[in-house]
Amino acid sequence: MxxxxxxxxxxxxxxxxxxxxxxxxxxxxxxxxxxxxxxxxxxxxxxxxxxxxxxxxxxxxxxxxxxxxxxxxxxxxxxxxxxxxxxxxxxxxxxxxxxxxxxxxxxxFDGEGMLAGLHQQGHRLEGKRVLLVGAGGAGKSIAAAIARQNPARLAIYNRSPARAEALLERLAAHYPTVDLSTSDGNAQGFDVIINATSLGLKDDDALPLDPSTLQAGALVCEAVMRAGDTPLLAAARQRGCRVHHGQHMxxxxxxxxxxxxxxxxxxxxxxxxxxx
The missing domain is CATH 3.40.50.10860 (Leucine Dehydrogenase, chain A, domain 1)
Incomplete structure (x- = not known):
């Protein structure tokens, strides 16, 4: 250079x-x-x-x-x-x-980046049940991008429930036809799970949700960019899930x-x- x-x-x-x-x-x-x-x-x-x-x-x-x-x-x-x-x-x-x-x-451009990465890997969110973990800066943008894709459901889990509720209120004003709800972090029944928190940058970070609730075949996605699997993606593989790395976003x-x-x-x- x-x-x-x-x-x-x-x-x-x-x-x-x-x-x-x-x-x-x-x-x-x-x-x-x-x-x-x-x-x-x-x-x-x-x-x-x-x-x-x-x-x-x-x-x-x-x-x-x-x-x-x-x-x-x-x-x-x-x-x-x-x-x-x-x-x-x-x-x-x-x-x-x-x-x-x-x-x-x-x-x-967080949300647009997540969608672009998913599309490049052949994944679509239309008609899917999506669980988004995190209602911070990246989570807000990703949530709006998901809502624009007409998912069957969008649930948001955040350690501070008030932040998730505030985000849902904002989304409902722009996307009134989307099925929106808060979540307790249980991933059962969801087709796509997206971690929009920073948890996973370090190996000793807590997991953003309980991996025992992940169902085989679900797509588990990261916003965290690091070499190899984050602890969440490693746990998802063990549960028979497909994984999507943060690099794509x-x-x-x-x-x-x-x-x-x-x-x-x-x-x-x-x-x-x-x-x-």
Missing amino acids: HISGQTRLIGIVADPIAHVKTPQVINQSATNQGLDLVCVPLHVQGTNLHKVLLGASGIANLHGLVVTIPYKESIVEYCDELTDMARQVGSVNAVRIDPESGRLTGGN IYGQIVQICRFLGVDLQHEHLARILGP
């Missing part, structure tokens, strides 16, 4: 940051396509987010920021504008910076995020950093 005074920049903001794989995917993909572009990890701690955004808005060759845990929801208040999806779900995972005005536009949304940030990254040049 050659970096010059003409190199375009994308940042990724997180805390912690060491686990993120987006820079590797974008940088290798940009190299494959011959783009003069680099994605840089930015470790932003605590209350420094607003300071970073104020500074970032003045960098003319910084196209924007990818945003991940724990800032997807808190960054909303600092955006000057929001896309329809970001406004609907109250969560942002990409911020575009206008090079002239410095105005920040927040978008959300990341690969599905990176092209969309880059285009939102003004970079035409072509899907055929996308680097597969962690396998399937």
Whole structure:
């Protein structure tokens, strides 16, 4: 990779940051396509987010920021504008910076990324009974994307029931014909189970749900991106389930995020950093 005074920049903001794989995917993909572009990890701690955004808005060759845990929801208040999806779900995972005005536009591509990854692997959610675990920043966007697919049922399980109920209320206003409910985490009777929490990044994380309730043949999906199976996917395999890795979601949304940030990254040049 050659970096010059003409190199375009994308940042990724997180805390912690060491686990993120987006820079590797974008940088290798940009190299494959011959783009003069680099994605840089930015470790932003605590209350420094607003300071970073104020500074970032003045960098003319910084196209924007990818945003991940724990800032997807808190960054909303600092955006000057929001896309329809970001406004609907109250969560942002990409911020575009206008090079002239410095105005920040927040978008959300978690849900679109999950759907793109599922579709690329031949999976559809129409008519399926779907259990979504997690009602945080990623969960909100994924829930809205699922609801648009006309599932037979969408149930949401969250450790804080109030968050799940608030998300359902918001979804019901936009998708009144979808069968929506909260869940206690029991996966019996569901065709598709999606983990939209961060549980699984570390081997000693608690499982997001009781794997003994998984039924053979169900499709168990991750938003967590790591090499190999997460503990949930490993447990799902033992129960005779099909599994879908978090890499597919990341690969599905990176092209969309880059285009939102003004970079035409072509899907055929996308680097597969962690396998399937």
